[in-house]
Amino acid sequence: MKKRFANHVVWITGGGSGIGRALALELAEQGADVAVSGRRQLRLDEVAREIEGRGARGLGVECDVTSEESLAAAVKLVVDSWGRLDVTIANAGFSVAGAIESLSAEDWRRQFDTNVVGSAQTARFALPELRKTKGRMVFVASVASMICTPKLGAYNASKYALRAVGQTLAMELHGSGVSCTTIHPGMVESEITSVNNEGSFDPALKDKRPQNLIWPADKAARVCADAIWLRKREFVFTGHGKLGAFIGRHAPDLVHLAVTRFGKKKR
Secondary structure (H helix, E strand, O other): OOOOOOOOEEEEEOOOOHHHHHHHHHHHHOOOEEEEEEOOHHHHHHHHHHHHOOOOOEEEEEOOOOOHHHHHHHHHHHHHHHOOOOEEEEOOOOOOOEOHHHOOHHHHHHHHHHHHHHHHHHHHHHHHHHHHHOOEEEEEOOHHHOOOOOOEHHHHHHHHHHHHHHHHHHHHOOOOOOEEEEEEEOOEOOOHHHEOOOOOEOOOOOOOOOHHHOEOHHHHHHHHHHHHHOOOOEEEEOHHHHHHHHHHHHOHHHHHHHHHHHOOOOO
């Protein structure tokens, strides 16, 4: 395997599971030293050991992306430990589910505080270091930023907003040497369906997504690593994700018709 990310220091929020963990391991395979952040230190330490098992340096950095103090401390720890920061991947996020008329203001704030404000503040604290290395800023959004589904209005809105953050930051960074990539995955193996509306991990929650459409996390990590290396502004995957994104952007009336006429379950 090419060591494209040799001598690179990578920091990934939401790095304890799913795409975040898979990206940490993939980038370690490609030569990077990787720090992973999240709220479960034991899980982060496990991932750090897996990184080290691939011949790279690993670091578990506990961090709550809704706290500016926590983000600032995480960046400082990574840079103090390894002297630089080349890639930051804002991957922390979860889904608040429920019909719009059932969601409280607190539900909306909790969703946006993590998925949108948390990602934007991750970039804010990382960018001074990324400017020094002409590095890469990455947001992990979703195909849900382009196509909506019922009972996920808060999540859809947060990912639409994150897409806007990524597009805007790419413009603001133009000419600086720092790139901004926004990644839009389709359905990928992760623990997002096991996180409740309060943002807490609940192993009793079941993944109701169609299993035959879900990509393995390691496969997703490989294509994401390519997009990050190439400094793409936006990257959409899987096959069904590309189709959904295209229809959502160019034929929203068709989406509405399909959902309202054919998507309702018989009561």
